[in-house]
Amino acid sequence: MVGAHSNANVISPNAKEIADKVYQCTYTYGTVSLIRADGKPEEFLKATIEEPSTKGLSDRKLKSLAEDKRDQILAAFNTNGMAKYEEVDTLDAIRLAANSLKSAETDEKYLVVADPGLSTTGYLNFCKDDLFHTDTADIVEALVDEKAIPDLEGVNVLWMYAGQTAEPQERLSEVQKAKLIEIWTAVLEQAGAASYDFSVDSASSTAYSDLPSVSIVPADERVSDITPLQTVVLDSENVSFVGDQACSRMRNRTKRQSAMSHRHCWIIHKTVFT
Template sequence: MTSRAALVAASLATLLALGACSSGDESAGGFSGGGGAPLSCPVPVGPMAIAIGGRSNEPEPSLPGPVQQAAITVVSGASEQNVQPKFTVVNVDGRPSVAGSDTYRTDAGNAIAAQDDQNAFLSGLGSAIPTLRAQTPEADTLGALTLAGRSVQGSRPGTVVLVDSGLSTVAPLDFRQPGLLAAPVADTVAFLRDNRALPTLTGATVVLAGIGDVAAPQPALDTAQRASLVALWKGIAEASGAACVAVVDEPRSGEAPSDAPPVTPVDLPPPPKITPGQASVLPDDGSVGFQPDTADFRDVAAARGVLTPFADFLKQSPARKIALTGTSARAGTDQSQVELSTRRAEAVKGLLVDLGAKPDQITTTGVGSRFPGYVNDQGPGGRQLPGPASTNRKVIVDPTG
């Protein structure tokens, strides 16, 4: 452990331990006493683990109001139920670690003294969080969630809090891999399950905060990209056995810590641009992508928005024609790939016709995974890689007249 890491761990242990020996009604140290919209999940009176980091590419560490309120619920309930919940803080960086932990205890003989102990403990927690700093380059958010999940397993249900942008840059969940951010949640979850990389969150309440909130030099996510990222982390938590998953919408903002090791920025794909009269590609994303193994658009309204300019272009002249070519990932038989990619090209045609284009202006074909530019989407043992697989799923638009 580096000297700074040792210092942070020591400060966490000291600050968290204040609840056992201090009194007063202070709420300093970055703990304002909660606030914000209430969580959509019940918070059990049991162990709580908070995975958070002072790392590059996202705002400095702090606890959103609903997360503070969850901690208050645990501590106040502990006094009422005479239990001693353990609080653990996990540092999110390229090699996540437990930065500190302590058990909340009180021997107060009356309600006022018990409240003093609660305030002191929570003040210590609030003071400790801003001191966190990453020790290792990159960000293993999945690994941090795994450590947090292990920290709350026991006889009483616990709460796992993840306060992070969610843009992990360490395998097996490395968003630097092209196509991963747009991949269907089910595909990515299946990939993690097949690789035994899902965390253990059995019976826990999971709180996700700050997902998609970034700081320079990481480019900002648009609304659809953030929604995809939130859906993925929620899907991971549910597949890992969480009893309930709450998403905190309170935004995190501000600059990243200046004294943290680097994290490689994740390149974000630009929104698809349909240029009438020019070859274009409709990628497998939230705007014009399809539900897994179907020809159903993920978001029909978004797809209409993308395709409307091209439909308008076709409507301007009956002589204008296009060819739609569907492609797919390499899954199943060649025949099934061709059939699925054909149906997806037909779905695009159907939407263009619905927008006013003439059916005889559009031809369709499907080629499955046999096309120029195919990216290998098969990992060890033939397991599908969600990022490359998403890249291979598209509909190519070519003007033919």
């Protein structure tokens, strides 16, 4: 599933995970489908790899043929995988992929999602609906009620570049990224995926250009709410040391000051004596 649209960085078809999965399919004579993930997702390529008509080929030759087929498929990735319509409907793209996989006659089924997952239209709309602040269980329940969950029974899912956006979309906060992955994880589980893995690999740092527009999803400010430690300054008028004892005497200390002093007893390195 190709997420080549305006809020994503350029996806390389030569990324190891993508190339390896396509090669695995061409070498074992499977079926490969490519889905364009934009506002109106479409399956733009479906290829069933036939065994060579010539029998008795060496393993080296068979691998070479598989590599050639892989390269042909990945070439289509760049030529026909670019977005044609505005917005992104990630869930519908997954549904198309699920339907294609359902018809495949094989015990091993893989879905590679190369997409940020920041859908801006359809049933999961991060732009219109406040999904980042909605309970994930409620989101999944709503999708179930609408019969919008795809059927991924027996499918192994590899998701690449989740939460990795490109300009003009602002970078998501780490909390938003975690929530986005939490939502898609719940969807995949409800869909019956045999396994799922969110790759930590990074996309390129180059944004797509001259593609249909995608609405901007509000991003949280990337700041930390940290309260600085309080520095306590003690001088000779308020502190004196008791001879031959490892302790000090505080002068003119009220009960409230005595209670407050306990707040700083573990930050001695922040205490300054003058």
